[in-house]
Amino acid sequence: MSDDASLKVSVWRGAEAGSFETFDVPMQESQTVLDLVAWVQQNADPTLAYRYACRVGMCGSCAMMVNGVPRWTCRTHVSKVAKDGTVEIAPLRNLPVIKDLAVDMDPFFDKWTAAGGAFSPTKSRDDTVEPILPETPERREADAAIECINCAVCYAACDVVSVNPDYLGPAALNRAWSLVNDVKDGALDARLTAVSGAGGCHNCHSQQGCVAHCPNELNPTASIAGLKRATVRAALKGRI
């Protein structure tokens, strides 16, 4: 790849109101979208605001809209997304923009709390450690949902969140499902009540954008379908 080749990179500037600003960024081998943003901030405009931490797809900090699709930018190669030498980078959808590419994640994590995302222990440190067999159906369900890195890509991909700001969203409900299947957790009915309210799991339209875009290939739609069945069973039994 020649050193003088460059990309036209359009970056969102401003808050909710703003516009795209275009930069010429040199192309490099194995360049990621986060590399583009870092180049702009380090070489063209140091006032550019964005968020990242680990750069290896573990922390979930650097998600942005890339050509209209939510992606983790540190693991997205430019060669995969550039169209005719251009890339458009915008802040994540469905979250308030603080400045440029940095969004306010508070609504996202508030919904984790609202969905009963905190583990509720049934034992204290004085009790013996409970053996958990990995091959049990409950543990398999919990393990499938537990690898979420909180990047909010699914939240940005969800059209239900767009039209219903009260909807808890795929990540919070996926977290709730992992705890519903955790035999060590002691807040099952309270959690099922939390996820079956006005903004709960029954709002999901099963469009499966969360599944299509999750960078960790998790399946929040399957988790939400599990919650729908669990909440209906609990309601029929009069527990919630």
Added chain:
Amino acid sequence: MKPHRNHPLWYAFALHRASGLLLALFLPAHFWVLSYALTDAAALDGFLRWTDYTMVKIAEFGLVFLLAAHMFGGLRLMALEWLPWSPRQKTYAASAVALSFCLSTLFFLSAV
């Protein structure tokens, strides 16, 4: 089309929603025409003669496709929500469309 919607299961959602809305618009007209069987048989025969026109047959093909797509798509969604999860969601959606096309084509071939 927003780029984040460009995946097969969003198209399956869109087809289910569009077919549902179009059927909701069609059904009142359908029952209104059927009511002529009780009140005005000659008027009903007049409506039924429309089905001799090729354009109406093509429209009926579209109608049967919408009906079948909504039925099979609905079965897919009910299975998704009430049965143990299957990873073959795209296959089921594609199968629903293929079955709907086969049914509506069979109807069309028998109508022409």
